[in-house]
Amino acid sequence: MTEARIRSPDSTNCDSVSSLHTQSNDSEPGSTSTFRGISVRKANKSYRIGSRSVQAVRDLDLEIHEPGLVGVMGPSGSGKSTLLHLLGGLDRPDSGEIVVGGSRVDRMDESALTMFRRHGIGIIFQQFNLLASMTALENVLLPGVLDGAESESLEDRARSLLEDLGVGERMHHRPDALSGGEQQRVAIARALLFEPPVVLADEPTGALDSAASDRLWRLLEELSNERKVLVLMVTHEPAAAAHCRRLFILRDGKVADEFDTEGLDAARLAHRATRPLGT
Ligand SMILES: Nc1ncnc2c1ncn2[C@@H]1O[C@H](COP(=O)(O)OP(=O)(O)O)[C@@H](O)[C@H]1O
Numbered sequence: 001m002t003e004a005r006i007r008s009p010d011s012t013n014c015d016s017v018s019s020l021h022t023q024s025n026d027s028e029p030g031s032t033s034t035f036r037g038i039s040v041r042k043a044n045k046s047y048r049i050g051s052r053s054v055q056a057v058r059d060l061d062l063e064i065h066e067p068g069l070v071g072v073m074g075p076s077g078s079g080k081s082t083l084l085h086l087l088g089g090l091d092r093p094d095s096g097e098i099v100v101g102g103s104r105v106d107r108m109d110e111s112a113l114t115m116f117r118r119h120g121i122g123i124i125f126q127q128f129n130l131l132a133s134m135t136a137l138e139n140v141l142l143p144g145v146l147d148g149a150e151s152e153s154l155e156d157r158a159r160s161l162l163e164d165l166g167v168g169e170r171m172h173h174r175p176d177a178l179s180g181g182e183q184q185r186v187a188i189a190r191a192l193l194f195e196p197p198v199v200l201a202d203e204p205t206g207a208l209d210s211a212a213s214d215r216l217w218r219l220l221e222e223l224s225n226e227r228k229v230l231v232l233m234v235t236h237e238p239a240a241a242a243h244c245r246r247l248f249i250l251r252d253g254k255v256a257d258e259f260d261t262e263g264l265d266a267a268r269l270a271h272r273a274t275r276p277l278g279t
C-alpha cells in the first residue's frame with residue numbers, strides 16, 4: 001500500500017470530508033485507484049475501570065484500500081468494537097494514526113468529528129437505532145435534517161436508496177411496523193445517505209434470525225461491490241465471513257491474521273479464524 005493513496009492526512013475540515021466521496025466515486029467502474037479506505041497505524045486504546053486499566057487495542061495496524069465487504073472476527077474482548085469506535089470517530093486513540101477516507105480522524109476537533117460522522121462515514125449498529133416516532137423515510141433523511149441540508153434531491157436519494165434496498169413500499173411506516181430485517185435495511189439506507197466511502201457495521205445481524213441475516217449479508221456484499229463502498233463488518237458468524245472478500249482476525253487488541261476468503265467455505269473460514277497462532 002502506498003502513501004499516495006492516503007493523501008492529505010491532515011485535512012479535517014468539511015471541504016475535505018465532502019470531497020472524499022466525490023473522489024472515491026469518480027473512479028471508473030472497476031477502478032479502485034482513487035479509492036481512499038482505512039489506514040490504522042500503531043493504534044493504542046486503553047480503558048480504565050476503577051483502578052484497573054484494560055488495553056482494548058494494542059499497537060494495531062490495519063490497511064484496507066479497496067472497496068467491498070471486509071470482515072473482522074475474533075474472540076469476545078479482542079478489541080473489535082473498540083477498533084470500530086476509533087474508526088468511526090466515536091472514541092479517540094491514546095496514540096497512533098487513524099485515517100479514514102483520507103482524513104486523520106484522530107486529529108479532528110469536535111466540530112470536524114461531527115461533520116465526519118455525518119458525511120465521511122456510515123455506521124450500522126446491531127440495534128438499528130431508528131427513531132420510533134419517525135417513518136422509515138424520515139429516519140433515512142435525519143442526517144440531512146441535522147445538517148440543514150434537506151432538499152428535494154436528498155429526499156429523492158433517500159427514496160431511491162430505500163427502493164434499492166427492497167423497502168421502498170415500507171418508507172412511510174414507522175419502525176414498529178417493520179420486521180427486524182426491514183429496520184436494518186432502513187438503517188443501511190440512512191448510513192448511505194451522504195455516500196460515505198466507508199461504512200462500519202458492528203454485528204449488524206445480531207438481532208436478526210438466520211434467514212434475515214443471510215439476506216442482509218448478501219445485500220451488504222452486493223451493495224459494497226456495486227457502489228464501491230468499503231463495508232467493514234464485525235461478525236462472529238462464519239456464514240457472514242463467507243460473504244466477505246477479506247478477513248481480519250483480532251486477538252488481544254491486535255490483528256493476528258488477515259487473508260482473502262476466495263475459495264474458502266464457511267467451515268474452513270471458521271477453522272482458520274479460530275486456529276491457534278502459528279499453526
Ligand atoms: N467503554 C469501555 N470501558 C471499559 N472497558 C472497555 C470499554 N470498551 C471496551 N472495553 C474493554 O476493552 C476490551 C475490548 O472490548 P471490545 O472492543 O468491546 O471487544 P470485542 O468487541 O472484540 O468483544 C474488553 O476487555 C472490554 O471489556
Ligand SMILES: [Mg+2]
Nearest residue numbers: 080081082202
Ligand atoms: Mg464487540
